[in-house]
Amino acid sequence: MLGLGLLASLLVATNPWALLLLAPLTVAVLSILEYHVGLRLRAEEALSGSEASLAEAQRIAGLGSWDWEIDSGRQRWSDETYRMLGVAPRSFPATRDIFLNCVHAEDRRRVAVALETAVEQGTPYSLDHRVVLPDGSERIVHAQGEVLLAGDGRATRMVGTLHDVTERKALETQLAHRAFHDPLTDLPNRALFTDRLERTLARADDGGGRVAVLFLDLDGFKSVNDALGHDAGDRLLMVVAGRLRGCLRPGDTVARFGGDEFVVLLDRLTASRDARTLAERIVTTLRNPFPLGESEIAISV
Structure with a gap:
């Protein structure tokens, strides 16, 4: 011009x-x-x-992205990657070492090895790990990355994402717990008890000590339900479950099979009398009256 x-x-x-x-x-x-x-x-x-x-x-999806130039070490993180680590976007330089410092100490070695292996072998990686935020809280992220190779097969760049899966993992844990526990008493259910019994018997066959199983049902429970209603019956079952837990040793299991039926697995007994002693303790504990509102209920097993 x-x-x-x-x-x-x-x-x-x-x-x-x-x-x-x-x-x-x-x-x-x-x-x-x-x-x-x-x-x-x-x-x-x-x-x-x-x-x-x-x-x-990315903010809505809880998904951050990053780009790493391997030769220069230069990295670029998206704003959501910073936020996922609990800091404001671009509040500090994006580097591999800074990121690893944000990873939970128990997971740091595993993440570092995954990154090193991906660069050395030119292969993608995918894993879940924890990050620790500045306030001390923890989040679980799913990390994955892919390596870009030069014409000579050398890794020159890596791109990847971080996905916040904390809520998903919590839901998975909750669902897994529900699948193996009684919803009223939170005791192990029949499926979990059966699994533990099989493992215990297998260990006992290998010289892991004696095993005993106690079956209990509550005498008079139907009368409580009929007289005071199912809500009172449910409260009674929860109190019974708490007392049974208090009678057992670490490693023993008490499960609810349904209704007023409970089963106790006693593991690593040194003698038969140990099972008898624990059974007598349970009977004595359950003889004590149960307070239900303004009333006290006496039951036995």
Whole structure:
């Protein structure tokens, strides 16, 4: 544009009528420039909008991304990656060492080995691990990454994501617990008891000590349900479960099979009398009256 202006000045100086000839050309050039500037501005606006949309989508999904130039060590983290670590976006440089310091101490070695193996072998990795936030709280993330190779097969770049799966893991744990525990008393159910019994018997066969199983049902429980209602019966079962827990040794198991039926697994007994002693303790404990509201209920087994 500057060259066109100098040319126009020279021509006008020698021939004033040349301005009329140059005017259409000048307008055309200006129109072309305006068009291309407009295209660039719109492209920059679209890119900015796309980046903002991507950042918002990552925030909603709890998904962060990162990019690592292996030769230089330079890394770029998305805003959500920073937020997942409990800090403001770009509040400190993105580096491998800083990230590993955010990983839970018990998981750090495993994460470091996964990264090193991926770079050395050029293979992707995928694993769950914990991160510790500045306030001391912990989150669980699913990390995965892929290695980009140069023409000679050398790893030059790695890209990956972090996905916050804390709530999902908590739900999985909760569902697994429900699958193997009685919903009223929170005691192991029949499935969990059976699994523990099989393991205990297998260990006993290998010289792991004696094993005993006690079956209990509550005498008079139906009368409580009929007289005071099922809510009172449920409260009684919960109190019974608590007392049974208090009678057992570490490693023993008490389970509810249903209704007023309970089963006790006694593990690693040194003598038969040990089972008898624990059975007598249970009977004595359950003879004590059970307070239910303003009343006391006496039951036996």
